[in-house]
Amino acid sequence: MVRLAAETGFSVAAYRRIGVLQLAGVAGVALGLAGAGLLLLLAGAVVVHVRRGDPVAELAPAVVCAVPVASYLAALFA
Structure with missing residues (x-):
């Protein structure tokens, strides 16, 4: 995850927050x-x-x- 975050120009914390938002979006659509x-x-x-x-x-x-x-x-x- 550290490498992927660095490649995209995000900090690891920001990269994790984006992942949480994506999961929340999936849950919203599913529900x-x-x-x-x-x-x-x-x-x-x-x-x-x-x-x-x-x-x-x-x-x-x-x-x-x-x-x-x-x-x-x-x-x-x-």
């Missing part, structure tokens, strides 16, 4: 937390577009992206 957060973000985008009275063309990307995320979460927790 559906990342997907749930993304779905909440997209739902918020839909609400903002609707409140602003934006045309469907501006609302559609958030809805289109929310569908596969919701499907993923449904499959994950089914």
